[in-house]
Amino acid sequence: MVCEFKNIRLGIAAIGCAVSMVWLAACSGDKICEPPIPAESSAESSSSVILSGDSRDDSASSSTKSSDSRNSSSSAAGQSSNSVDGGSTPAMTSSSSSSALSTISSSSERSEGDPSSSSSSHHSGLDPESSSSSPYLWHDEFDGESIDLSKWTFEIGTGAGGWGNNEWEYYTSRKENAYVKDGILHIRAQKENYEGQKYTSARMITKDKFAFTYGTVEARIALPTGKGIWPAFWMLGQNIDEVSWPACGEIDIIETINDENIVYGTHHWQYNGNHANYGNNTKDYYGTSKELDITQFHTFKMVWNEKLIAMYVDEFKYQEIDIESAKDGLEAFHKPQFFILNVAVAGNWPGFEVDDSQFPNEMLVDYIRVGSRR
Numbered sequence: 001m002v003c004e005f006k007n008i009r010l011g012i013a014a015i016g017c018a019v020s021m022v023w024l025a026a027c028s029g030d031k032i033c034e035p036p037i038p039a040e041s042s043a044e045s046s047s048s049v050i051l052s053g054d055s056r057d058d059s060a061s062s063s064t065k066s067s068d069s070r071n072s073s074s075s076a077a078g079q080s081s082n083s084v085d086g087g088s089t090p091a092m093t094s095s096s097s098s099s100a101l102s103t104i105s106s107s108s109e110r111s112e113g114d115p116s117s118s119s120s121s122h123h124s125g126l127d128p129e130s131s132s133s134s135p136y137l138w139h140d141e142f143d144g145e146s147i148d149l150s151k152w153t154f155e156i157g158t159g160a161g162g163w164g165n166n167e168w169e170y171y172t173s174r175k176e177n178a179y180v181k182d183g184i185l186h187i188r189a190q191k192e193n194y195e196g197q198k199y200t201s202a203r204m205i206t207k208d209k210f211a212f213t214y215g216t217v218e219a220r221i222a223l224p225t226g227k228g229i230w231p232a233f234w235m236l237g238q239n240i241d242e243v244s245w246p247a248c249g250e251i252d253i254i255e256t257i258n259d260e261n262i263v264y265g266t267h268h269w270q271y272n273g274n275h276a277n278y279g280n281n282t283k284d285y286y287g288t289s290k291e292l293d294i295t296q297f298h299t300f301k302m303v304w305n306e307k308l309i310a311m312y313v314d315e316f317k318y319q320e321i322d323i324e325s326a327k328d329g330l331e332a333f334h335k336p337q338f339f340i341l342n343v344a345v346a347g348n349w350p351g352f353e354v355d356d357s358q359f360p361n362e363m364l365v366d367y368i369r370v371g372s373r374r
Contacts, residue, residue: 138210139369142185147178151210154178155203157195165347167230168354170197178202184364189229189343191359199359203342211238211336212370217253217302220366223294225259228354230344231363232256233300235337246270249332252279253302253311257350261292263300265311265319269329276329280319290316297366309333341365 140151154173162168169189171177177188177200189201223231232255237248250268257264266279282290290313292298301312311319323333343363346352 136369136371137212137215138206139367139371140185141183141367142180142365143183144180147180147185147204152204152206153209155205158197162347163344165344165349166352167344168197168228168346168352169199169201169344170195171203171342172200173202174200176200178204184366185341187231187341187343187363187365188360189224189345189362191356199345199354201343201345203340205338205340207236207238207338209338211338213334213336214305215370215372217300217304217368217370219253219300219368220297221254221300222297222364223254223256223263224343224358224361224363225256225261225295226355226358226361227258228346228350228352229358229361230255230257230347230350232340232342232344233365233368234340236340237332238336238338246275247329247332249329249335249337251302251304251309251333251337254300256294261294263292263294263313263318267309267319267321267333269332271329278321282313282316282318285316285318288316290314290318297364304333306334339368 138151140148155171156173158170159167172194176190179186179188187202187204189199191198192200194200219233221233233253234255235251235253236245237243237250240248246268247270250266252264252266252268255264255266256262262281262283264279264281266277268275268277270276280286282292292313298313301315303310303312307322307324309319309321309323310317321333323330326334341363343361344350346354
């Protein structure tokens with residue numbers, strides 16, 4: 001999600017000029033430059049891992065964002081909570097099209113879509129109990145009877161400017177909006193009058209409890225659809241309180257809106273003091289496409305190493321960015337980031353027409369696993 005940002009057009013125009021010069025120097029003709037290594041390469045390094053088992057909340061910061069720039073200033077409107085009633089971080093808003101900066105940060109290297117769908121069996125993939133030493137830097141299987149507050153913090157409230165995106169929901173930590181059942185996390189958006197808002201939902205973050213740099217993320221998730229609905233699984237820089245958004249960097253692994261069965265992957269960062277972003281999606285990734293029913297479980301994967309970040313659904317690549325230069329703001333993607341799960345209602349990107357007949361509407365999360373491929 002994103003926040004309104006002044007002088008964005010001027011910044012993007014300047015970026016476009018710089019990008020053209022860099023790109024022309026790097027490539028010739030119609031050839032698209034390939035990344036230094038394929039996205040399938042393993043992310044060996046797993047440095048800068050932050051783990052904290054205590055359930056305290058160090059700050060009640062809210063990193064807000066908007067469709068074309070994100071704002072990470074602290075907001076009194078949003079409060080973090082570790083109780084069963086908490087929730088507030090930045091909102092997320094990924095752009096559905098590439099920005100002028102796409103040329104310096106993207107690569108055309110792409111894999112063929114794997115026609116096979118993810119298994120519908122519960123907890124597919126590597127079993128974390130299959131070996132004496134866990135293969136994961138961090139994981140949550142959601143197998144308990146409640147949400148693990150040593151791993152997650154709820155963000156509560158409406159955030160500044162509707163989490164920077166003019167969203168309409170009020171985030172709570174109530175069991176009515178977030179709960180675990182039969183090994184599945186449910187994040188439920190509801191139509192109800194609550195604290196002055198007409199909708200409620202939940203927003204969960206791992207800030208100050210787990211953040212990492214480089215690794216492979218795998219998650220099995222089913223997403224809601226409906227006019228005005230906006231679920232997401234994304235990341236923000238752990239240093240957001242110090243440098244603000246978008247300088248902290250943002251990685252949107254999954255965003256979907258409205259009735260679309262399209263998954264968007266987007267990166268946001270700061271370039272010369274302005275917001276920059278680059279994204280792709282499953283509908284059209286360099287001429288390839290993946291048909292999806294997002295309401296069914298799919299396996300999402302993000303490979304992140306020193307050279308690139310790539311995103312997949314059922315082994316179909318839908319986003320990749322080259323971060324090897326680690327300059328022009330891309331340094332943000334070489335620092336620890338934390339997770340966010342939320343379901344927003346309305347906002348700058350999905351729009352402000354909401355189908356109330358869809359509620360309650362839920363995002364379902366089977367597991368999230370972070371590790372280095374060996």
